[in-house]
Amino acid sequence: MNKPKKISNRKARGVYLLLLIIAIVILTPRIYYDLQPNSQLLLSFKEIDNGISKMEMKQYLSVSKYKKKSKKYHAPPAKFDPNKYSLEEWMALGLSEKQANVVVNFAKRGIKNNEQLHQIFVIDEVLYGLIRDSTVYPEKYNRFERNYSKKKDELQVELNKATVEDLDKLPGIGTYFANKIIAYREKLGGFYDKSQLLEIQRFDEQKLNLISKNITIDYSYVKLININTCTVAELKKHPYLDWNVANSIVKMRAKFKKYTNFDQLLESELISIELFNKITPYLTIED
16 A cells, blocks of 8 residues: 655745745735725625616715715804904815915905805815805905996806906906806817806816806807818817827718718718707808
């Protein structure tokens, strides 16, 4: 009867080393995630398999992020005038020293109402929501606000030829958004619909509703691109078009010899109905 071969010390060490490596590979990710500050936000694969969709995960993470951010800020202890708040008092609400300095510098010029306070870029939605009901303003600004309210309904500004000064007169706009509107107008080649203002960063429905009755649009100022003569480079400069779509439009022109109607653009797999409706106001067909 043959005796079983004895495993050498060298082979035994090799087996132990292999088992150790396997244990490290299995346990390292678990230890890593347990040490992360946001580990409570990570959902297990079992939870995903149980029916949590990507959209639900995104909403969960978004809410958790909002809750975390809200803990950073504090509601003011009492009613206050933003024009008189010190650097230290703004920092006590949760702003950094640099952010608090920005608000104090704005206050030196005079913050007349909550609209102007909300326009200060360092005051985000979370902090604004905590302080808006606690603000009070001097009587001189209250008188200004009453007079301004009477006049603002009479103001009419045409978006496609307005200057910074014209736009600055609109309620809730200021020079910051006035410059943003003009910069985006130049990229587009002009506005054809008021809702396009929502494509500007930080410009929301609240601002649009505030100025909607004070703005008009003259479509004749919109710069049109002739799709029978334009180049790919000219097309891709437009914010609604990337290189692939621009190249597709020029290539299809060669196929048709020339465009005779806009519906021909829909033969491109890259142009959806939504994109078609967005870009056609900026196009023209000429020989």
